[in-house]
Amino acid sequence: MKDFVRLFNQLDQTTKTNRKVAVLKSYFDAANDMDKLWTIAILSHRRPKRSVRTALLREWAAAEANLPVWLFEESYHIVGDLAETIALVHPNLESKNDKSLTEWIQFIIDLKPLSDEEQKKKVRWAWNQLDERERFVFNKLLTGGWRVGLSQKLMTRALALHAEVEENTLTHRLMGDWRAETSNYHDLVEATNAADQLSKPYPFYLAYAVEGEVQELGNVEDWQAEWKWDGIRGQIIIRNNELFVWSRGEELVTDKFPEFQELVEALPNGTVLDGEIIPFQDGKPLSFATMQTRISRKNVSKAILKSAPIVMIAYDILEFEGQDLRETSMADRRKILENLVQNQESEKLLISEVLELNSWEKLIEVRTKSRENNAEGLMLKRKESTYKIGRKKGDWWKWKVDPLTIDAVMIYAMRGHGRRANLYTDYTFAVWDGEKLVPCAKAYSGLTDKEIKRVDSFVKKNTVDKFGPVRSVTPELVFEIAFEGIAKSSRHKSGVALRFPRIHRWREDKPAGEANTMADLNKLLAEFG
Amino acid sequence: MPLLQFTEKGIYCKQANVYIDPWKPVDYAIITHAHADHSRWGNKFYLSHHLSKPIIQHRLGQDISIESMEYGESRTINGVHFSFHPAGHIIGSAQVRVEYKGEVWVASGDYKLENDGFCAPFESVKCNVFITECTFGLPVFKWKPQEEVFAAINAWWRQNKADGKATVLTGYSLGKAQRILQGVDPSIGKIYTHGAIEKTNEVIRNMGVKLNDTIYVTPEIQKKEYEGSLIIAPPAALGTSWQKKFPAFEVGIASGWMNMRGPRRRQSVDRGFVLSDHADFESLNIAINATGCEKVIVTHGYTNIFSKWLNENGIDSQVESTEFEGELAEVGQGKGEKESE
Ligand SMILES: [Zn+2]
Numbered sequence: 001m002k003d004f005v006r007l008f009n010q011l012d013q014t015t016k017t018n019r020k021v022a023v024l025k026s027y028f029d030a031a032n033d034m035d036k037l038w039t040i041a042i043l044s045h046r047r048p049k050r051s052v053r054t055a056l057l058r059e060w061a062a063a064e065a066n067l068p069v070w071l072f073e074e075s076y077h078i079v080g081d082l083a084e085t086i087a088l089v090h091p092n093l094e095s096k097n098d099k100s101l102t103e104w105i106q107f108i109i110d111l112k113p114l115s116d117e118e119q120k121k122k123v124r125w126a127w128n129q130l131d132e133r134e135r136f137v138f139n140k141l142l143t144g145g146w147r148v149g150l151s152q153k154l155m156t157r158a159l160a161l162h163a164e165v166e167e168n169t170l171t172h173r174l175m176g177d178w179r180a181e182t183s184n185y186h187d188l189v190e191a192t193n194a195a196d197q198l199s200k201p202y203p204f205y206l207a208y209a210v211e212g213e214v215q216e217l218g219n220v221e222d223w224q225a226e227w228k229w230d231g232i233r234g235q236i237i238i239r240n241n242e243l244f245v246w247s248r249g250e251e252l253v254t255d256k257f258p259e260f261q262e263l264v265e266a267l268p269n270g271t272v273l274d275g276e277i278i279p280f281q282d283g284k285p286l287s288f289a290t291m292q293t294r295i296s297r298k299n300v301s302k303a304i305l306k307s308a309p310i311v312m313i314a315y316d317i318l319e320f321e322g323q324d325l326r327e328t329s330m331a332d333r334r335k336i337l338e339n340l341v342q343n344q345e346s347e348k349l350l351i352s353e354v355l356e357l358n359s360w361e362k363l364i365e366v367r368t369k370s371r372e373n374n375a376e377g378l379m380l381k382r383k384e385s386t387y388k389i390g391r392k393k394g395d396w397w398k399w400k401v402d403p404l405t406i407d408a409v410m411i412y413a414m415r416g417h418g419r420r421a422n423l424y425t426d427y428t429f430a431v432w433d434g435e436k437l438v439p440c441a442k443a444y445s446g447l448t449d450k451e452i453k454r455v456d457s458f459v460k461k462n463t464v465d466k467f468g469p470v471r472s473v474t475p476e477l478v479f480e481i482a483f484e485g486i487a488k489s490s491r492h493k494s495g496v497a498l499r500f501p502r503i504h505r506w507r508e509d510k511p512a513g514e515a516n517t518m519a520d521l522n523k524l525l526a527e528f529g
Numbered sequence: 530m531p532l533l534q535f536t537e538k539g540i541y542c543k544q545a546n547v548y549i550d551p552w553k554p555v556d557y558a559i560i561t562h563a564h565a566d567h568s569r570w571g572n573k574f575y576l577s578h579h580l581s582k583p584i585i586q587h588r589l590g591q592d593i594s595i596e597s598m599e600y601g602e603s604r605t606i607n608g609v610h611f612s613f614h615p616a617g618h619i620i621g622s623a624q625v626r627v628e629y630k631g632e633v634w635v636a637s638g639d640y641k642l643e644n645d646g647f648c649a650p651f652e653s654v655k656c657n658v659f660i661t662e663c664t665f666g667l668p669v670f671k672w673k674p675q676e677e678v679f680a681a682i683n684a685w686w687r688q689n690k691a692d693g694k695a696t697v698l699t700g701y702s703l704g705k706a707q708r709i710l711q712g713v714d715p716s717i718g719k720i721y722t723h724g725a726i727e728k729t730n731e732v733i734r735n736m737g738v739k740l741n742d743t744i745y746v747t748p749e750i751q752k753k754e755y756e757g758s759l760i761i762a763p764p765a766a767l768g769t770s771w772q773k774k775f776p777a778f779e780v781g782i783a784s785g786w787m788n789m790r791g792p793r794r795r796q797s798v799d800r801g802f803v804l805s806d807h808a809d810f811e812s813l814n815i816a817i818n819a820t821g822c823e824k825v826i827v828t829h830g831y832t833n834i835f836s837k838w839l840n841e842n843g844i845d846s847q848v849e850s851t852e853f854e855g856e857l858a859e860v861g862q863g864k865g866e867k868e869s870e
């Protein structure tokens with residue numbers, strides 16, 4: 001595994017993308033096929049399933065380092081990463097083992113059926129074989145949740161250079177439901193085999209947010225405008241009388257949406273649609289919260305199918321009659337899409353309406369009605385544009401409406417992680433309910449480093465109580481909290497859940513008494529919930 | 530009444546009416562070392578180690594009233610004996626031993642146990658009460674021997690030189706900068722310094738302490754000349770127009786915080802080297818045990834956690850809050866311009 005650990009360290013040590021691609025390519029050049037396959041799997045979030053409970057790992061690590069569990073936990077809280085904390089506190093500093101990456105992964109997979117006692121013996125043995133950095137990598141393989149700081153795109157680029165396969169082709173080959181346990185490097189990367197391509201989606205084209213004035217996009221006639229729907233971006237594939245539904249996270253979610261089975265009848269083979277899966281009833285979109293209740297369940301019950309009905313709002317067609325349409329213009333793809341959707345039977349497939357647009361001014365006005373239409377804003381697509389891969393500037397723009405905001409009072413603060421481990425950076429905010437403050441949102445991002453330092457010193461000087469890493473503070477500071485949506489929630493004290501709350505700005509001009517109230521939140525809930 | 534108490538101005542000895550490292554102006558300040566958070570402006574009188582004196586004068590002005598003494602030498606004020614003992618933190622850094630009627634307290638300031646080959650190495654002092662920092666008082670902080678760290682720094686510098694690049698390495702102007710300067714292999718190439726560091730170096734050289742040769746970064750120097758060289762700079766210089774004078778370069782930070790992956794990555798530098806002038810977790814425990822003290826007072830760092838750990842291990846410990854800082858400025862925290870450690 002030494003070569004893989006070296007690769008990981010090199011990737012971690014540079015912020016330059018060219019360098020990352022270069023070190024990864026030279027790693028691929030030297031590695032054997034099994035290690036390459038696992039490296040691709042790990043870098044595309046397909047690590048083996050977790051085989052050991054993290055609660056046990058914590059306990060064993062504390063024991064190995066001769067530390068009380070609480071001190072290990074405190075350290076973990078400050079480091080912010082379990083694999084790293086275990087790697088750092090463990091006393092062994094010497095590398096004593098030459099197992100390959102694949103062998104270590106097999107070691108981890110083999111842990112799964114063992115008893116706690118047997119697992120403990122093996123994991124402790126492993127920790128003692130590895131130096132700190134190796135132990136960290138081993139722990140990451142064991143626990144997952146690994147941010148390597150290398151996008152799948154860069155990985156694909158490096159692999160494309162190594163394997164001498166065209167990058168787009170490779171992107172397509174690497175998508176989908178493959179697992180390193182059951183694949184081999186040759187079939188995945190090198191083979192030009194059509195049968196296993198049946199379920200493979202196309203890489204999604206992602207939009208950038210509009211910067212500056214929308215008029216700067218040029219001639220209004222060159223653009224197509226649609227609502228930006230608030231749902232799950234998805235691809236529906238009908239090939240060989242089979243349905244595949246993919247989410248943007250490259251997850252195969254066919255089972256989550258049994259309603260779409262009828263599309264196998266409704267659509268011809270060789271069709272791939274891009275669109276938004278949204279909750280929808282009586283001809284109207286429902287709020288995204290309805291969708292969340294559905295996707296958080298493991299099984300899709302009858303009750304859920306009824307309470308959270310969905311549709312696909314298609315806005316693009318990537319394949320028709322088995323032909324890849326991505327190089328065709330948006331305008332032409334749109335014609336094919338309209339024709340297809342209008343002439344099919346399923347009510348589960350709708351088309352994203354193209355908004356009337358004869359001037360930017362008109363469009364600006366239409367956009368203000370986004371929330372009433374349960375949309376997040378508008379999408380603008382250049383009629384001439386082809387369907388690209390990943391996030392590319394120029395042809396697709398999202399133009400969201402301004403977020404909702406409230407002014408809330410900071411009541412709790414928690415320390416940050418890593419570099420900010422000494423600063424209070426995570427806050428809980430509350431609104432007034434009569435004389436009482438009711439917590440309504442947690443947020444950490446949005447302040448400048450300077451502001452964070454000032455808030456931190458306020459927290460340290462105005463602590464009312466400490467419990468674990470959390471401090472309650474004198475309710476004095478007011479912040480404007482921005483959020484994307486609001487929904488009823490029984491899990492929150494306030495009875496509402498805010499979607500994507502973040503700090504918009506510090507209202508130093510506002511005394512705590514003038515912050516918003518529960519009544520204000522309930523008004524927003526009635527209007528937008 | 531305790532021999533030393535923590536007041537809003539600093540660590541106070543009532544019997545002698547003096548303060549140790551006060552953070553508000555007082556009449557009589559005994560200074561552990563010349564870092565800004567331990568030797569502050571505005572005191573009527575300062576007492577420091579000989580090697581701290583010129584640095585404190587350089588920082589606070591030649592007109593301050595200051596006297597100095599050697600390690601082991603002592604001064605008696607109203608029956609209280611004060612003496613300095615090496616803390617191994619930076620040049621001139623001292624633990625302050627305070628003795629009155631047979632009771633001994635030690636205020637250790639900042640310290641490290643590893644002999645860095647430059648400043649006087651730490652000496653343990655027996656005492657009844659030991660006042661300690663715990664900037665790195667968590668078991669995740671474990672320092673490697675400095676030879677290993679400098680071998681890595683040298684290898685990185687050599688590689689950059691082979692690639693035709695300059696190497697920029699940051700650390701505090703006082704302490705870390707000299708440790709880097711004396712620790713690297715000067716045969717690899719020329720060593721340049723940022724102005725803040727060069728001025729400190731000048732003060733140190735004027736005390737008769739030898740440092741490796743350095744060249745002060747000035748506008749007249751041609752870009753080309755920096756190729757293959759090492760440039761030592763304070764962290765605050767990064768990302769400013771100062772670095773525009775250099776050709777292609779790699780940046781590294783030398784700090785104890787580089788022990789953690791989060792800070793290493795968030796600094797957006799090419800390399801992080803784990804090098805600290807503070808004690809790691811194990812060293813803190815060793816230092817405390819060696820004093821044979823009955824009680825430990827923990828000042829800055831992960832105080833609550835570290836104090837709880839000591840208490841669980843049968844060492845009576847309490848936390849007192851101070852206005853000292855850790856190595857924070859090395860990762861862009863601390864109090865802005867002023868360097869402190
Ligand atoms: Zn300090």
Ligand SMILES: [Zn+2]
Binds near residue numbers: 562
């Ligand atoms: Zn210091």
